[in-house]
Amino acid sequence: MKNFTSKHSKKNNQATITRRNFLNTGMAAATFSLATGVTLMAYASNNDKVSGKTSRWGLLIDVNKCKSDCNDCVKACSNENGWELSEENSKTDAQWIRKIDLKEMASGREISLPLMCQHCESPPCVDVCPTGASFKRSDGIVLVDKHICIGCRYCMMACPFKARSFIHEKVPESQKKSGSPRGKGVVESCTMCVHLVDEGGTPACAIACTQTGNEAILFGDLYDPNSEISIRLATYQSSALRDDLQLNPSIRYQNF
Amino acid sequence: MKSLTAILVILLSLFSFSALSQEESKISFSPKVPKAVGAPHPEGNEFMRINHPKLLLHDRDKALRLGDREIGNSLKECVACHAVEGEDKQPVTYEDPQYFCRVCHDFVAVEIDCFTCHQAKPDDSILQRLLLERPAPLKQSQAELDNYLQANEQ
Numbered sequence: 001m002k003n004f005t006s007k008h009s010k011k012n013n014q015a016t017i018t019r020r021n022f023l024n025t026g027m028a029a030a031t032f033s034l035a036t037g038v039t040l041m042a043y044a045s046n047n048d049k050v051s052g053k054t055s056r057w058g059l060l061i062d063v064n065k066c067k068s069d070c071n072d073c074v075k076a077c078s079n080e081n082g083w084e085l086s087e088e089n090s091k092t093d094a095q096w097i098r099k100i101d102l103k104e105m106a107s108g109r110e111i112s113l114p115l116m117c118q119h120c121e122s123p124p125c126v127d128v129c130p131t132g133a134s135f136k137r138s139d140g141i142v143l144v145d146k147h148i149c150i151g152c153r154y155c156m157m158a159c160p161f162k163a164r165s166f167i168h169e170k171v172p173e174s175q176k177k178s179g180s181p182r183g184k185g186v187v188e189s190c191t192m193c194v195h196l197v198d199e200g201g202t203p204a205c206a207i208a209c210t211q212t213g214n215e216a217i218l219f220g221d222l223y224d225p226n227s228e229i230s231i232r233l234a235t236y237q238s239s240a241l242r243d244d245l246q247l248n249p250s251i252r253y254q255n256f
Numbered sequence: 257m258k259s260l261t262a263i264l265v266i267l268l269s270l271f272s273f274s275a276l277s278q279e280e281s282k283i284s285f286s287p288k289v290p291k292a293v294g295a296p297h298p299e300g301n302e303f304m305r306i307n308h309p310k311l312l313l314h315d316r317d318k319a320l321r322l323g324d325r326e327i328g329n330s331l332k333e334c335v336a337c338h339a340v341e342g343e344d345k346q347p348v349t350y351e352d353p354q355y356f357c358r359v360c361h362d363f364v365a366v367e368i369d370c371f372t373c374h375q376a377k378p379d380d381s382i383l384q385r386l387l388l389e390r391p392a393p394l395k396q397s398q399a400e401l402d403n404y405l406q407a408n409e410q
Contacts, residue, residue, distance in 0.1 A: 137323055145320055146373060173349045176375040178332055183373030198325045 056140035057192055058222040058250035059206065060229050060238060061113060065216035068112035071099050073217060076208030077116075080193060082177035094165045094182075096190045097205060113256070114205065114217070117142060117163040117190035118241060118249035125155035125164065134187075140222075140250050141192050149186040156187060160242050164189040192250075222250060287363040290356055294337040294386040308334075310401050312370075331370065336378035337386045350376040 074097050078085040083094035097116040103109070123142045125134045133149035136142045144155075144164075156164045170184045179195035182188055193203035202219050209217040220229030232238075238252045297304050311329040318324045338356035339347040348355050350371035353362060361368055 135321065137321065139323065141323075143320070147316065147320075171373070173351070173376060176373075178375045178379050181373035181375070186373075194323070195325075198323045 054223055056222040056250060057197055058119070058140070058220065058229060058252065059192075059203070060218045060220070060232055060252050060254060062216045062218070062254040063111045063113050064255040065214050066112050066114065067212075067214055068099075068101050068110070070212060070214065072208040072212050073097060073114050073205035074099060076204040077190070080177070080196075080204035081180040081191070082171070082175050082182060083188075084175065092166075092168050094167065094188060095162075096165070096188070111256070113253060115161060115163070115241075116205070116251070117159075117192075118161050118247070118251045119190075119192060120247035120249045122247050124158040124160065124247070128154045128158040130154065137194075141194050141197070142189075143191055143194065144187050144189065146181065146183070146186045146188070151185045151187065153187060159189075160245055160247070287359045289359055290338070290340045290354070292337045292356075293339060293383065307398070307401070310405055314401055314404055331374055332379060332382055333386060335374075335376060336382040339378045339383065347377050 075085065077083075077097045081096060083096060086093060097114050099112060100115050101110065101112045103111075119136075119140055119142045121136075121140065123134070123136055126136055126142065129135075130152060131148050131150055133145045133147075134142070134155045135145060151166065153166055156162075156166065164187050166187050167182055167184050171182055176182075180191065193201065193205075196203065206217040206219040209215060218229050218232065220227040222230060222233070224230055225234075232254070233252065236254055238254045239256050240247075240249045240252055241256075299307075308329075312331060312334075315329045316331070319330065335356075340352075340354050340356055342348040342352060342354065350358065352358070355376065357368060357370075
């Protein structure tokens with residue numbers, strides 16, 4: 001069993017174990033999980049004002065259930081967060097979430113999956129930000145504080161998933177959404193619909209995916225052992241994109 | 257004697273006229289602050305005139321960085337309660353000089369950039385709620401607010 005925790009523990013952050021490691025197998029894992037659980041509670045007490053004080057929000061995407069001809073999650077995100085979805089300026093348009101089709105050359109297996117900010121536990125975008133605008137909330141959601149972003153786009157370079165985009169043009173009043181403010185000159189990315197999550201809601205992509213009947217995107221709390229996402233992660237094999245970078249993302253892919 | 261009285265009358269009338277015109281000019285130079293839709297702030301308008309930037313800064317950090325949305329002073333509520341109706345009976349946007357914030361900010365020549373990102377038009381749901389309830393009193397004391405902003409000043 002791989003253990004990313006020892007390599008990546010950050011003293012002033014939350015506990016670093018993944019739920020998968022936490023509940024995986026055997027006695028060793030059980031002892032380990034007990035110790036981590038204790039640490040988690042201790043850290044959380046320092047942040048009692050934070051909505052997700054004992055949470056780490058994540059998504060589990062079942063690649064087998066994701067259909068290549070469906071982009072409802074992308075449409076829902078665009079609609080919820082007010083970024084324009086067009087084919088014309090694909091190089092400069094915002095891409096909070098995009099669909100990717102992959103083919104394994106050896107077997108010919110074709111898969112389709114949505115790719116968005118992976119909400120890493122050790123986010124490279126936060127490391128490089130010169131102003132502190134790029135930050136990670138204590139519930140694991142990685143955000144851009146647009147109030148202090150200077151638009152240098154260093155984080156866009158640092159992100160291994162190309163998950164961030166720059167707002168090149170003025171956002172017209174008619175396109176603005178009250179829950180998701182965005183304007184010219186700053187960097188943006190998937191917020192895991194933080195404005196909905198903070199009020200107890202679910203991200204728009206996950207809702208849309210459920211509505212299509214594909215049910216490929218599951219949203220939940222990775223730190224809650226009884227949440228559906230934790231149970232699925234503990235039961236089935238799943239993987240993180242670019243696992244080699246050891247960023248420990250909150251977005252996990254099943255059957256990838 | 258008669259001529260002296262006449263001069264006095266003329267002088268007095270001139271004086272009073274100039275005083276009146278001064279008064280008039282004072283009125284016309286001050287910004288006419290539009291009336292809000294909901295109930296007044298418990299802290300009073302004078303407090304809000306001085307402290308509204310501090311409150312907005314403090315609570316934007318709390319909402320964005322800490323995820324605490326149970327805050328008293330969200331910009332959404334400000335723009336909903338202080339919406340100004342245009343000629344078409346619809347709330348005006350920041351583009352319009354009649355917009356609540358612009359009335360004073362134009363007067364003192366301070367441009368605010370909140371509405372390059374934030375929606376300047378109110379959400380209907382928030383407006384309905386504000387019509388029913390009074391604005392909540394501040395959760396934090398003035399000293400707490402000042403300390404926070406001082407600590408975060410760069």
